[in-house]
Amino acid sequence: xxxxxxxxxxxxxxxxxxxxxxxxxxxxxxxxxxxxxxxxxxxxxxxxxxxxxxxxxxxxxxxxxxxxxxxxxxxxxxxxxxxxxxxxxxxxxxxxxxxxxxxxxxxxxxxxxxxxxxxxxxxxxxxxxxxxxxxxxxxxxxxxxxxxxxxxxxxxxxxxxxxxxxxxxxxxxxxxxxxxxxxxxxxxxxxxxxxxxxxxxxxxxxxxxxxxxxxxxxxxxxxxxxxxxxxxxxxxxxxxxxxxxxxxxxxxxxxxxxxxxxxxxxxxxxxxxxxxxxxxxxxxxxxxxxxxxxxxxxxxxxxxxxxxxxxxxxxxxxxxxxxxxxxxxxxxxxxxxxxxxxxxxxxxxxxxxxxxxxxxxxxxxxxxxxxxx
Amino acid sequence: xxxxxxxxxxxxxxxxxxxxxxxxxxxxxxxxxxxxxxxxxxxxxxxxxxxxxxxxxxxxxxxxxxxxxxxxxxxxxxxxxxxxxxxxxxxxxxxxxxxxxxxxxxxxxxxxxxxxxxxxxxxxxxxxxxxxxxxxxxxxxxxxxxxxxxxxxxxxxxxxxxxxxxxxxxxxxxxxxxxxxxxxxxxxxxxxxxxxxxxxxxxxxxxxxxxxxxxxxxxxxxxxxxxxxxxxxxxxxxxxxxxxxxxxxxxxxxxxxxxxxxxxxxxxxxxxxxxxxxxxxxxxxxxxx
Numbered sequence: 001x002x003x004x005x006x007x008x009x010x011x012x013x014x015x016x017x018x019x020x021x022x023x024x025x026x027x028x029x030x031x032x033x034x035x036x037x038x039x040x041x042x043x044x045x046x047x048x049x050x051x052x053x054x055x056x057x058x059x060x061x062x063x064x065x066x067x068x069x070x071x072x073x074x075x076x077x078x079x080x081x082x083x084x085x086x087x088x089x090x091x092x093x094x095x096x097x098x099x100x101x102x103x104x105x106x107x108x109x110x111x112x113x114x115x116x117x118x119x120x121x122x123x124x125x126x127x128x129x130x131x132x133x134x135x136x137x138x139x140x141x142x143x144x145x146x147x148x149x150x151x152x153x154x155x156x157x158x159x160x161x162x163x164x165x166x167x168x169x170x171x172x173x174x175x176x177x178x179x180x181x182x183x184x185x186x187x188x189x190x191x192x193x194x195x196x197x198x199x200x201x202x203x204x205x206x207x208x209x210x211x212x213x214x215x216x217x218x219x220x221x222x223x224x225x226x227x228x229x230x231x232x233x234x235x236x237x238x239x240x241x242x243x244x245x246x247x248x249x250x251x252x253x254x255x256x257x258x259x260x261x262x263x264x265x266x267x268x269x270x271x272x273x274x275x276x277x278x279x280x281x282x283x284x285x286x287x288x289x290x291x292x293x294x295x296x297x298x299x300x301x302x303x304x305x306x307x308x309x310x311x312x313x314x315x316x317x318x319x320x321x322x323x324x325x326x327x328x329x330x331x332x333x334x335x336x337x338x339x340x341x342x343x344x345x346x347x348x349x350x351x352x353x354x355x356x357x358x359x360x361x362x363x364x365x366x367x368x369x370x371x372x373x
Numbered sequence: 374x375x376x377x378x379x380x381x382x383x384x385x386x387x388x389x390x391x392x393x394x395x396x397x398x399x400x401x402x403x404x405x406x407x408x409x410x411x412x413x414x415x416x417x418x419x420x421x422x423x424x425x426x427x428x429x430x431x432x433x434x435x436x437x438x439x440x441x442x443x444x445x446x447x448x449x450x451x452x453x454x455x456x457x458x459x460x461x462x463x464x465x466x467x468x469x470x471x472x473x474x475x476x477x478x479x480x481x482x483x484x485x486x487x488x489x490x491x492x493x494x495x496x497x498x499x500x501x502x503x504x505x506x507x508x509x510x511x512x513x514x515x516x517x518x519x520x521x522x523x524x525x526x527x528x529x530x531x532x533x534x535x536x537x538x539x540x541x542x543x544x545x546x547x548x549x550x551x552x553x554x555x556x557x558x559x560x561x562x563x564x565x566x567x568x569x570x571x572x573x574x575x576x577x578x579x580x581x582x583x584x585x586x587x588x589x590x591x592x593x594x595x596x597x598x599x600x601x602x603x604x605x606x607x608x609x610x611x612x613x614x615x616x617x618x619x620x621x622x623x624x625x626x627x628x629x630x631x632x633x634x635x636x637x638x639x640x641x642x643x644x645x646x647x648x649x650x651x652x653x654x655x656x657x658x659x660x661x662x
Contacts, residue, residue, distance in 0.1 A: 111483060208473065250529025
């Protein structure tokens, strides 16, 4: 789960990382008092996508009237298709230096990786490798003060600035661990009037650890309604742009099914890994989600390993009788108890395929016919 | 030979009295796996499928020979179970559970490195050496003993590919599921090294997917391998920024794309199949010649 900048900064503040004076607004009319006290100010659109500055999502103002007008403009803005609903207004900083610091996960090293650069304020992908400081962190000893101080020195800092920066880096690591984060990033970490502070903040939390998030973590929902419902059912579901609904069991085979649909000229409506669930209730709810996205045809691709084909067939027959499915459905059913499953489907006038290639070609043709109508 | 496990591997099942634990213990026994003990706190003294159950791993290892442990424990308790097994001296763990928190996986791997423990998973179907033994949840029927090593990130996709191999008469030495999470124990390279050294394995199939750079790293190693490698990659049509089921299957910041993986593997001399069923065709061509 990605947190908005202002939420990340709330966590920074709680953890003792200095951030600029700021407040969050959703209406232009309410900004007067804050701006009066803190002008000049920066007005920052709260969106989860990158490239906010380039999209015109950050503005500056010297007076409350000016600020209100800019806030109105920002609230009408869309950044990468997403409407701006919240503005963070902060005191405008006099910036002497911009640095980059992040803690993320290195899959190969299987542990936290600290990234830092004296060339902050730009997208980190644009920083050349030789300007990037990398340090793997061994979780059994954690990030130690000597290591944080070493990073601060390599960032070109000394004296009080180095001390403050090292302290911030240590606190970032504490947040990373205590909040089950995938990413804690400060870009830029700025030096302003002798103080080191987080001018921006990005925190992404591990979805699998939601059950133990600290109480102050807010809930941010980036998903469509159907994606939320699927998540509640424990189904992996991602909405796409095409017209063929897809249900399969297993992430890899679902991805491959989408690829095969594309290969034969079709266009998938979604990714759905329904897992091993062959129960009638699970099947019904998964199908309801698929149908509510209005696909032109459906493909169910089940490789019965642990999932038994006859269970899948029984569940599908029951669901088909209770849901009024108006679009063509193609089923591919192989694996454990395949013959029994195919027989059950046939008794109810439903054909199934053994080869995934045949099933996909059929569903692509059916969706195409639907398109002409 | 085979890698990681064979007919002599003595197996412990952690979480043996749960639904999954009981069901898969029966399946593993039916396949011929040598399961010597199970663990379930508070249920010591019981039996599951004739296998003795102990309260703790420490207790199990004093009574039985155990070479490897398989973990069927709910996600939030996996870290504890893995620590318990490692502290008791078990050197091979297979963690089947999915949805293990990222930081728990990091902690498990850090401890494993210090203890010299090798880990399959989490979020894996396990390991099978066809005709010898299996540790995991894969279907018993689709595998055929033979000379091709298979290493995959994904379960059902490997079943799909393996069943094509078996139908074509191409048997497997060992099939290993690395797991779909961002942090897993064995990497492609770890397993490729084992296959390269295994006299029984003549060729290797690598089943990868978008996200991360595990396939690119594998490609670097494949360059120096003497055995042929055929690869299939899932996720060609996946949009960036979306997790495709597996926590690891996401294109982030332009990294982990399908194209970069295909290029890396092709440059390394691996044959990359465009469609799952082409893997067995490519292997037949290579092994026939």
